Amino acid sequence: MLRYLASRLMQGAIVILLVSVGTFSMMHLIPGDPVDLMVGEAQITQEQLDLIRKKWGFDRPIHEQYLAWIGNMARGDFGQSVVRTGVPVRVMIGEAAVVTAKLNLLAFFISIALALPFGIAAAVRRYSGFDYAVMVSSTLGLALPNFWIGLMLIVLFSLLLGWLPPFGLPSWKGYVLPVAVIVANQTALLARMMRASTIEGIGEDYVRTARAKGLAEGVVVSRHVVRNALLPVITVIGYRIAFLLSGTIVIENVFALPGLGQLFIESVNRVDYQVVQAIVLLLSVLVVLGNLITDLVYGYVDPRIRIG
Amino acid sequence: MTQRETAIPEPYRRSEFSRAWRRFKRYRPGLFGMFFILALIVLATIPDLLSPHSHTQIFRGMRGAPPSWSHPLGFDHIGRDMLSRTIWGSRVALIVGLLATGISVVVGVAVGATSGYLGGRVDAALSRVVDTLMAFPILVLLITLSAVLGPSLVTVVVIIGLTGWAQYARVVRADVLSLREREYTLAARAAGAGDARIIFRHILPNVMGPVIVLASLGIGGIIILESALSFLGLGVQPPTASWGGMLSDGRAFILIYPQIAIAPGVMISLTVLAFNLLGDGLRDALDPRQKDASLDG
Numbered sequence: 001m002l003r004y005l006a007s008r009l010m011q012g013a014i015v016i017l018l019v020s021v022g023t024f025s026m027m028h029l030i031p032g033d034p035v036d037l038m039v040g041e042a043q044i045t046q047e048q049l050d051l052i053r054k055k056w057g058f059d060r061p062i063h064e065q066y067l068a069w070i071g072n073m074a075r076g077d078f079g080q081s082v083v084r085t086g087v088p089v090r091v092m093i094g095e096a097a098v099v100t101a102k103l104n105l106l107a108f109f110i111s112i113a114l115a116l117p118f119g120i121a122a123a124v125r126r127y128s129g130f131d132y133a134v135m136v137s138s139t140l141g142l143a144l145p146n147f148w149i150g151l152m153l154i155v156l157f158s159l160l161l162g163w164l165p166p167f168g169l170p171s172w173k174g175y176v177l178p179v180a181v182i183v184a185n186q187t188a189l190l191a192r193m194m195r196a197s198t199i200e201g202i203g204e205d206y207v208r209t210a211r212a213k214g215l216a217e218g219v220v221v222s223r224h225v226v227r228n229a230l231l232p233v234i235t236v237i238g239y240r241i242a243f244l245l246s247g248t249i250v251i252e253n254v255f256a257l258p259g260l261g262q263l264f265i266e267s268v269n270r271v272d273y274q275v276v277q278a279i280v281l282l283l284s285v286l287v288v289l290g291n292l293i294t295d296l297v298y299g300y301v302d303p304r305i306r307i308g
Numbered sequence: 309m310t311q312r313e314t315a316i317p318e319p320y321r322r323s324e325f326s327r328a329w330r331r332f333k334r335y336r337p338g339l340f341g342m343f344f345i346l347a348l349i350v351l352a353t354i355p356d357l358l359s360p361h362s363h364t365q366i367f368r369g370m371r372g373a374p375p376s377w378s379h380p381l382g383f384d385h386i387g388r389d390m391l392s393r394t395i396w397g398s399r400v401a402l403i404v405g406l407l408a409t410g411i412s413v414v415v416g417v418a419v420g421a422t423s424g425y426l427g428g429r430v431d432a433a434l435s436r437v438v439d440t441l442m443a444f445p446i447l448v449l450l451i452t453l454s455a456v457l458g459p460s461l462v463t464v465v466v467i468i469g470l471t472g473w474a475q476y477a478r479v480v481r482a483d484v485l486s487l488r489e490r491e492y493t494l495a496a497r498a499a500g501a502g503d504a505r506i507i508f509r510h511i512l513p514n515v516m517g518p519v520i521v522l523a524s525l526g527i528g529g530i531i532i533l534e535s536a537l538s539f540l541g542l543g544v545q546p547p548t549a550s551w552g553g554m555l556s557d558g559r560a561f562i563l564i565y566p567q568i569a570i571a572p573g574v575m576i577s578l579t580v581l582a583f584n585l586l587g588d589g590l591r592d593a594l595d596p597r598q599k600d601a602s603l604d605g
Contacts, residue, residue, distance in 0.1 A: 011436065018440040029456045143581035145532045147539055148573035151559055155566045166563065246445035250536045254559060264448065265540060268455045280448055287443045 004299055012292045019284045020073075024066050027277050069277070078278040083270045089278050092263060097245060100252065100259035103175060104244045107182035112237065115187045119194025120229075124221055126199060134191060141188025150181045150254040167256040178255045182248060186240070194233050201225040235298055242290025246283040331593040338589015344582035352399040359392035363549045372565030381571050384554070385561045394571045396549040401579060404465055404534040405527045411469025413523050416476025417515070423477065424484030425507055434477070441474040447536060454542040461544050464537060468530055479522060480515050487511045517594035525587035528580035535576050551576045 053059045057068060072079060078089035122134040157177060158166035164173050201207065202225055210224045211217075240247075249261030256262070260279065267275035332338055351358060360378075370387040373379075381390035423434040453467045487493060488511065496510050537543035538552025539559075546553060551572035558569025 011439065014436050015439045015443055018436065019443050022440065022444070026452055026456060139581070139584065140577075143528065143584055144577045145535060145573065145580070147536065148555060148569070148576060151555065151562060151569045151573065154562055155569070159563055159566055243445055246448050249447055249451070250539060253540060265451065268451055268542075271455075276452060280444070280452055283445050283448055284443045287445060288439075291443070 001300070005296065008292060008295055008299075012288055015288050016285055019288065020070055020281055021066070023277055023280045023284065024069060026280070027273050028062065073278065073281060078282075079274040081267075081272055081275050083267075083272040083275075089275050092275060093260065093278060093282065096258060096260040096263040099169070099257055100245050100248060100261065103178055103252075103257065103259060104182065104248060106175065107179045107186060108241070108244070110179070111183045111186035111190060114183070115190030116194050116230075116233070118187075119191040119233075120198050120221070120226055122191070123195045123198035123202065123229075131195075134195065138188040138192045141184050142192070144184075146181050146185045147250045147254045149184060150177065150251060153177045153180065154254075169257060174255070174257070178248070178251050178257060181251055190233065190236070193236055194229065197229040197232050198225055201229040204228075231298070231302055235294055238294030238297065239291060242287040242294070244290075245286060328593040332589050335589040335592050337585040338592070341582040341585035341587075341589065344578065345586060348398050348402060348579060348582070351395055352402045355392075355396045355399055359389075359395040361389040361392040363393045363396040364388065364547045365392075372561065372568070374567060382567050384568050385557055385565055390554075390568065390571055393549040393554060394551070394575055397551040397554060397572060397575065398579075400461065400538075400544050400548065400550040401531050401534065401576070403461065404468065405531045405579075405583070407465045408468035408472065408530050408534075409523050409527050411466070412472040412526070413476055413519060414473075415470070416473035417480050417512075417519060419473065420477035420480025421484055421507060421512065421515070424481035425488060425503070425511070427485075431481075435481070438474045438477050438481075441471060442478075444471070446471065447533065450533065450537060451540065451542055454537060459537070459542045459545060461548070464534055464543050468533060472526070472530065475526070476519060476522060479518055483515045483518060484511055487514055520594055521587055521591040524583055524590050528583040528587075531576065531580055531583070535572075 050059070057065055060068070069079075076090065078093065081087050081089055081092060084092070118134050122128075122131040125131055154166045154177065157164045164176055165171075168174055202221075204225075207220060207224050210220045215223075245260050248259065249264060251257075252259040252261035253265055260283075264276065264279045267273075267279070355363070365388065367373075367383060367387045367389070370379075370383045372385055373383040373387070375382040379389050379391065381394060384390055384393065419434055419438070423431045423438075449471055450467055453471070454463055457463050457467070493506060493510050496506055501509075534543055535550070535552030535555065538550045539556045541553075541556060543552055544550040554572040555569055555576075558566075558572065561568055
């Protein structure tokens with residue numbers, strides 16, 4: 001286990017390094033220079049331009065800029081917005097992340113609570129009407145683009161019925177529609193996985209053995225089938241948690257929620273590249289850490305993984 | 309008790325293809341998917357002949373007008389015929405879906421096979437690249453790249469294709485790792501076959517089934533990604549009709565002309581559904597190992 005731990009940690013560190021280099025180089029593909037964008041049409045002398053460049057460090061060689069940036073990021077100093085001058089990027093990200101996290105955590109718990117029982121029940125009663133209904137709705141849940149479901153919910157609940165606000169967060173009601181959309185998608189995916197994994201479990205030899213030794217069907221399912229079938233599903237849940245803050249960019253855009261996705265899109269459109277850089281790096285590092293933790297937990301629970 | 313299907317007796321030897329086709333035909337939703345996609349390909353190839361109006365023609369005084377006999381889907385927010393734009397939109401969806409997937413499959417299979425077959429340091433290095441690509445949340449990466457490179461049809465195809473290969477590499481690598489140790493591979497090696505022969509004759513043919521299945525299931529996801537990018541204004545640029553872009557107009561005018569948002573969304577959903585069902589059917593036909601889990605209604 002220790003060896004496995006060390007090698008996974010090492011891999012994680014390398015990936016984070018590669019991610020940071022990737023992010024930094026991507027941002028430097030932007031044509032034009034952020035100072036020109038900042039200055040815009042303002043009358044300004046070359047001297048002043050140079051001064052601004054110096055202040056932001058754009059006059060230094062590229063590898064020094066990278067090292068300075070990565071050093072600052074590691075210390076939690078995400079820099080300042082080029083557009084909204086004076087506001088630390090960390091504050092902007094912090095405020096937005098709260099909205100996104102609330103939205104996603106809520107949706108996440110609801111979909112787990114729905115998906116696992118539905119998936120198991122569908123698998124146990126395979127080919128029944130219930131199974132059929134679960135499969136059809138999860139097939140639809142995966143095929144319909146979530147932002148379109150969002151638009152249709154706005155038409156139904158805001159425009160026609162007038163029950164819920166279409167955009168923004170005037171009150172807690174603003175969370176209802178976006179959460180519903182995310183739940184629809186996540187539940188479809190998880191229920192399908194849980195069903196497939198349970199069906200696979202039911203076919204295993206040890207299940208036949210358990211039945212042969214006379215265990216009640218309920219005990220066979222809960223102890224022998226579900227416990228093993230949960231493993232791959234929990235892994236997927238772990239990987240999804242890693243994308244918790246980054247999976248709802250389009251949904252936030254549909255409902256105009258002031259979350260991280262919205263901040264990201266706005267910053268991209270305004271070429272506010274300190275903010276974009278910080279968000280991309282932060283989200284990717286979260287994914288690496290999330291996957292790492294999932295792998296370690298999985299390796300701890302299931303010894304077969306460690307040997308690979 | 310799980311239901312076992314009765315084996316169909318095969319009186320004479322059939323080709324691999326015709327056996328797969330027989331298995332595929334049995335899954336009705338897969339057939340539906342195939343026919344829908346064929347129809348869509350026709351639409352996307354000759355939209356100028358099939359759509360009643362030009363997709364850019366503006367009808368004066370018809371902003372957001374509701375459906376009528378001559379314009380069954382009504383008009384968009386600047387008075388263009390929705391039916392014609394919806395038909396033209398199929399072109400962008402299919403071009404991006406098929407080309408980007410093609411790029412991903414080629415790169416992914418090459419990287420995965422190299423990684424799995426050679427092992428050692430090459431594998432370790434390639435695996436870190438794959439991990440890195442997978443660490444970027446895909447839409448975040450695509451949005452950034454599209455903004456940086458300048459959004460266009462070509463940009464969208466290339467960035468989706470070049471960032472989406474990691475999953476193929478991962479699957480192919482894992483398969484190659486296990487196929488490399490199979491008896492028949494060892495037998496081939498013992499018989500004196502070289503690396504190239506083993507890879508191309510004994511390993512890749514066995515990998516292609518899962519890859520084709522994964523690709524057909526992946527096209528739907530890519531069409532959703534493309535429409536999400538266009539929805540955010542970072543995909544194909546107006547006035548070219550794309551379903552995502554039309555949904556973006558639909559959102560902007562959702563409280564005034566809600567009908568704009570309906571048709572393109574239905575088309576995206578049906579198209580993605582068709583590719584997913586086709587993928588399920590192909591999985592039954594080509595990848596019998598996973599068959600049990602997908603035998604459903």
